Amino acid sequence: MALWRIRATVDDRPGYLSVLTASLALRSVNILAVQVHTTEAGAVDDFLVDAPETMTETELLAAVAKGRGRDAFVARAEAQGLVDQPTRALALAGRLVHEPDTLAEALVALLDATEVRWRPEPLTTRPGYEAARMVLADPAGGSFEVLRAVPAFTPAEYARAQALVELSGAMLRRQEGQTTLLLPDGAELTLRAATIDDFDAVRDLHVRSSAASLQRRYLGGAPTDARLGQLLEPSGAGRTLLALAGDKVVAMGNLLAEGDLGEVAMLVDDDWQRRGVGTALLRRLYAYAEQAGFAALIAHTAADNVAMLRTLRRLGGGPADRDGTLVSVTLPIAGHRPAGKETPAAI
Secondary structure, eight states: OEEEEEEEEEOSSTTHHHHHHHHHHTTTOEEEEEEEEEETTEEEEEEEEEEOTTOOHHHHHHHHHHTTOEEEEEEEOOGGGGSOHHHHHHHHHHHHHHOGGGHHHHHHHHHTOSEEEEESSOOSSOOEEOSSEEEEEOTTSSEEEEEOOSSOOOHHHHHHHHHHHHHHHHHHHHHHTOEEEEOTTSOEEEEEEOOGGGHHHHHHHHHHSOHHHHHHHHSSSOOOHHHHHHHHSOSTTOEEEEEEETTEEEEEEEEEEETTEEEEEEEEOGGGTTTTHHHHHHHHHHHHHHHHTOSEEEEEEETTOHHHHHHHHHTTOOOOEEETTEEEEEEEOTTOOOTTSSOOOOO
């Protein structure tokens, strides 16, 4: 038996796919995998088949025509073709998470492209595709031209390619947003913006934190999972930064936006407190608020949170407004301008 790839278009009507598969089955062709791409011209059926060794390309094309298939493409396939397309796409996405600059290679593998050309000039038109050509923006700058003579590109393939482009862009932005923090005691931490993918690691930070630390941060116990998710992806111009020791989140700084005011708060792992981590996060949130056009930052904390109050004073925080055990400190943004005048800077 031999592996073949077959692609053909049939009318997008009930029963037409079964006519094509029956025609192949009558010739002892075993279908190993099938995908259906919906297009304006009809349903494009993409098969990976196992055919008798003696069967030729001409005979396969005849079987497709007999099964009411048109615009047929037939080519020998390799063993790696046994991996179905969704699995292949997921594997390529996993590679891009770790190597976002390998987008060109991923596009070749995803689309079985004959050539991928990179151009330094950014796109002057919208990304798109034709039968034998696909144009995509490169998140790192420039653009990609993906070429494949046959079979023609389909909307589904273009959507998959766009998804890889978006993933690569997200990972590149995440890498660019990382900074290394060297603490006074010589320890190194990575600071970066949080995403919802950090949920488990941030929840672990909360599990490790003492009741006293949680009380100083939340003034009423640990947040629910739903609230934690909101903190990781704050609305509007809000921002959440994380400090990591390896893969372990050891601190989280939040800035929640309310108009031109921002509310800031910190949670630092008990083992990392009083080492300058909270100060570093607060300074970066302040810099972000300055670029984003906030008028001031406000921090609500417990009266016994001496470290937080000291840090706020160092950054220019005004007199504390105390209400029982709650202390509120306003941190004006020097020379603030209306929001939207400048794009917020990455950390």
